[in-house]
Amino acid sequence: MEKITSYILPVITAVIVIFGFAKGLKVFDCFVTGASRGLQSAVKLLPPLMGLVVGVTMLRQSGALEVITKMLLPLAKLTGIPSDVLPLTVLSPISGSGSLTMFEQILKNFGPDSVEGRVASVIMGSTETTFYAVTVYYGSVGIRKSGCTVPAALLADMTSFIVSAMSVSVFDI
Amino acid sequence: MINYIWSAMIIFSVITAFFTGSTDALTSAIISSASDAVSLCIRLGGTICLWGGLMEIAEKSGLTGAVCRLLSPFLKIIFPKMNMKGATAKAISMNVTANLLGLGNAATPLGLEAMKRLQSENSSKDKASSDMIKFVVMNSAAFHLIPTTVAAMRQDYGSKNPFDIMPASWVSSAFALVVGLTAATVIIRISEVIKWKK
Numbered sequence: 001m002e003k004i005t006s007y008i009l010p011v012i013t014a015v016i017v018i019f020g021f022a023k024g025l026k027v028f029d030c031f032v033t034g035a036s037r038g039l040q041s042a043v044k045l046l047p048p049l050m051g052l053v054v055g056v057t058m059l060r061q062s063g064a065l066e067v068i069t070k071m072l073l074p075l076a077k078l079t080g081i082p083s084d085v086l087p088l089t090v091l092s093p094i095s096g097s098g099s100l101t102m103f104e105q106i107l108k109n110f111g112p113d114s115v116e117g118r119v120a121s122v123i124m125g126s127t128e129t130t131f132y133a134v135t136v137y138y139g140s141v142g143i144r145k146s147g148c149t150v151p152a153a154l155l156a157d158m159t160s161f162i163v164s165a166m167s168v169s170v171f172d173i
Numbered sequence: 174m175i176n177y178i179w180s181a182m183i184i185f186s187v188i189t190a191f192f193t194g195s196t197d198a199l200t201s202a203i204i205s206s207a208s209d210a211v212s213l214c215i216r217l218g219g220t221i222c223l224w225g226g227l228m229e230i231a232e233k234s235g236l237t238g239a240v241c242r243l244l245s246p247f248l249k250i251i252f253p254k255m256n257m258k259g260a261t262a263k264a265i266s267m268n269v270t271a272n273l274l275g276l277g278n279a280a281t282p283l284g285l286e287a288m289k290r291l292q293s294e295n296s297s298k299d300k301a302s303s304d305m306i307k308f309v310v311m312n313s314a315a316f317h318l319i320p321t322t323v324a325a326m327r328q329d330y331g332s333k334n335p336f337d338i339m340p341a342s343w344v345s346s347a348f349a350l351v352v353g354l355t356a357a358t359v360i361i362r363i364s365e366v367i368k369w370k371k
Contacts, residue, residue: 057209123344
């Protein structure tokens, strides 16, 4: 199983190129046409990403995140999320790199097969950085009014946190 | 919404920094985050170009069409009005495939392609269409069949079985997906009804 993951990307790349070649496409010309469009979207992404990164870094460096986590502590007891995993749930919707660092710390301090380690792993495996997704996806096409995206996505995140804690005990993995 | 959250993030950070005395750290954070954003953007730009190129080949060769046919029964549930043979459905199915395989690096650029197609069908260009909302919510609840990154990290820290979290992770993603999409659909419906009554 460990090996499979390292095959996925190379195999997909090969399948795409072989399939194209077999259909008689000029694969390299096609690649260049597609790739040249990518840079324009990247440039469009800089301003919204800048805003997001500044906000998130400020939140982490000022100690505001710890304050929020402390305020949420009673909620954690209610939902069955281990209190040491709680900082991860606060960080995971807003910062991908931040939650990765936090996840690594939990793995180091408690071990990957502890309750904390397993709940954190399930959370990491089943959520995406919501604010990053909203910023990047809408930013790339110039959408300013996101409607109910953020509340709905955050509700999905919360569901995933609670179910993660529950399913670890149910599956007893 | 984003405007409120962003303002709250910044104001709350500054107030906390005053109380905890971490204004020095905050100052350097503000300055360094600007260059962090640029390097993040360049990294992202690379993967966008790479997958844009590969997708062009997959599209022209008919591979994306085949993947789309495979996923269309599932996509029909979420996007009932969408034309399953169209370019939008194809782009969405490529993004879903990347997510299922746990290829986060590929999922974002492929998702951006789908957003471009969704935007071309959108009637008001600065407001997210209901399909866009559902698509972004779907991505934030990311359904990974194979959680590649997490498993690799678990292995690094000496887990006996790095992949044993998979069933729990599927259940958790599935619940998140259903709750998020239901919430989005219900809110969209309610706002449509309110608009119609006006």
